[in-house]
Amino acid sequence: MRSDLAHKMGCELNDFGLLKVDALGATSVSGVYAAGDITSPMQSLASAVAQGAIVAGGGITHALIKEDFV
Numbered sequence: 001m002r003s004d005l006a007h008k009m010g011c012e013l014n015d016f017g018l019l020k021v022d023a024l025g026a027t028s029v030s031g032v033y034a035a036g037d038i039t040s041p042m043q044s045l046a047s048a049v050a051q052g053a054i055v056a057g058g059g060i061t062h063a064l065i066k067e068d069f070v
């Protein structure tokens with residue numbers, strides 16, 4: 001959360017001043033995903049792990065499957 005990387009990339013923030021993401025962890029910047037403490041005021045290991053699984057297994061995998069690699 002101390003890194004300014006997301007800010008430098010132009011990611012929008014939510015009402016809590018954390019990264020704004022959709023249900024699958026996509027930020028406002030195309031191709032940039034986030035999970036865990038940096039996205040939610042519900043800061044716990046269980047939340048971070050669950051959200052990480054959703055973002056990696058759902059959001060990013062789904063985005064890659066939709067990519068046209070040909």
Ligand SMILES: Cc1cc2nc3c(=O)[nH]c(=O)nc-3n(C[C@H](O)[C@H](O)[C@H](O)COP(=O)(O)OP(=O)(O)OC[C@H]3O[C@@H](n4cnc5c(N)ncnc54)[C@H](O)[C@@H]3O)c2cc1C
Pocket residue numbers: 001002003005035036037038043044045046048
């Ligand atoms: C003192 C304390 C006690 C806690 N106790 C509990 C508890 O009992 N139970 C519980 O469920 N939760 C607890 N939490 C909360 C829990 O630790 C967090 O919710 C959880 O670790 C969040 O995981 P995360 O992956 O989102 O972030 P983090 O665990 O913070 O992981 C982020 C990682 O990114 C790395 N990083 C940062 N910037 C960069 C960069 N520029 N480049 C590369 N890497 C970078 C950091 O070094 C870090 O390893 C506690 C937190 C604190 C601070």
